[in-house]
Amino acid sequence: MQRRDFLIGTATAGAAGLSGCLGTAQQATDAGSTADSDGGRTITVTGSAEMQAPPDRAVIEVSVEATGDSAPAVRDELSTRSDSLRQALRDAGLSDDQLTTGRFAIRPQYARREPGTEPEQTGYEGTHTITIDVEDIDATGDVIDTAIDGGADSIGRIEYTLAESTRESLREDALKAAVDTARDEADVLAARVDSRVVSVQQLNAAGGGVSPTYERYDVAEAASGGSTELQPDDVTVSASVEATYRID
Structure with a gap:
């Protein structure tokens, strides 16, 4: 402080x-x-x-996203991309204790439907969110840049706390x-x-x-x-x- x-x-x-x-x-x-x-x-x-x-601590939610013809295909892509993201964060000096799974979801994907018609499933989409615990508040921006360069599709809520x-x-x-x-x-x-x-x-x-x-x-x-x-x-x-x- x-x-x-x-x-x-x-x-x-x-x-x-x-x-x-x-x-x-x-x-x-x-x-x-x-x-x-x-x-x-x-x-x-x-x-x-x-x-x-x-604040002297930050919690960042970063996510990778994937689409595919089947749930297993989406699962595999999310696994590959999240592993790459985690490795990029490790290479930047973050430990595994600072990286936890915040949310993992795979759901059907539907095309836009006309009124009165049945929805048509076009595939699957998924999201894998990793929560990053940043112990050096001054490094928050660098961690976000590392996540983006490492393949993150979105940066969710950034929480500044103590x-x-x-x-x-x-x-x-x-x-x-x-x-x-x-x-x-x-x-x-x-x-x-x-x-x-x-x-x-x-x-x-x-x-x-x-x-x-x-x-x-x-x-x-x-x-x-x-x-x-x-x-x-x-x-x-x-x-x-x-x-x-x-x-x-």
Whole structure:
């Protein structure tokens, strides 16, 4: 990760160029509070936070396609072409662990039919999709170029996300910020009823997750553009907590 700055605020940050933004606590019990089992009063609030950082992992779907008079013929062609594609990617430095089969399908192919007539089967068509896990985000464009040169007919969805270690670290930061935001909200609510927060009664992680960014790649459009250059957006990691505080 090259950048992990963030802004703590009471409203959603809108300034461009910041790599993180934290939201306010989103809800609370009524300002009059509620009573707990010991006869005391409590306030329940939900705090949320979002952290943003540049992606450090990409997942690319590439496909080879084939047509033929029979399903076995299509199967064999897909096998030959996908093997060639895999070898090209291996020669570029990718390991077999980074190359997995995403989808394999063979289906009948039909001619366009006139209304009221039976469909006429003309052969078979098939697709073999390989999912590529790119660990060096700066190499994403080169991997796509290698796939195209290696025989890929199409480049599907490109997903920019985070490595597991980066994701967990950002989630921890988001959780800490969400707890701080919830406590700030509880202090405000308690003051409105001439009280103060005494202790936390219950604290639970209430939600959150990772929001990758995606990009579509048009092989035909990119064919005349030379090497591929991509500029992915930041990935967002969010977390929220529900906290119950005792007040007096």
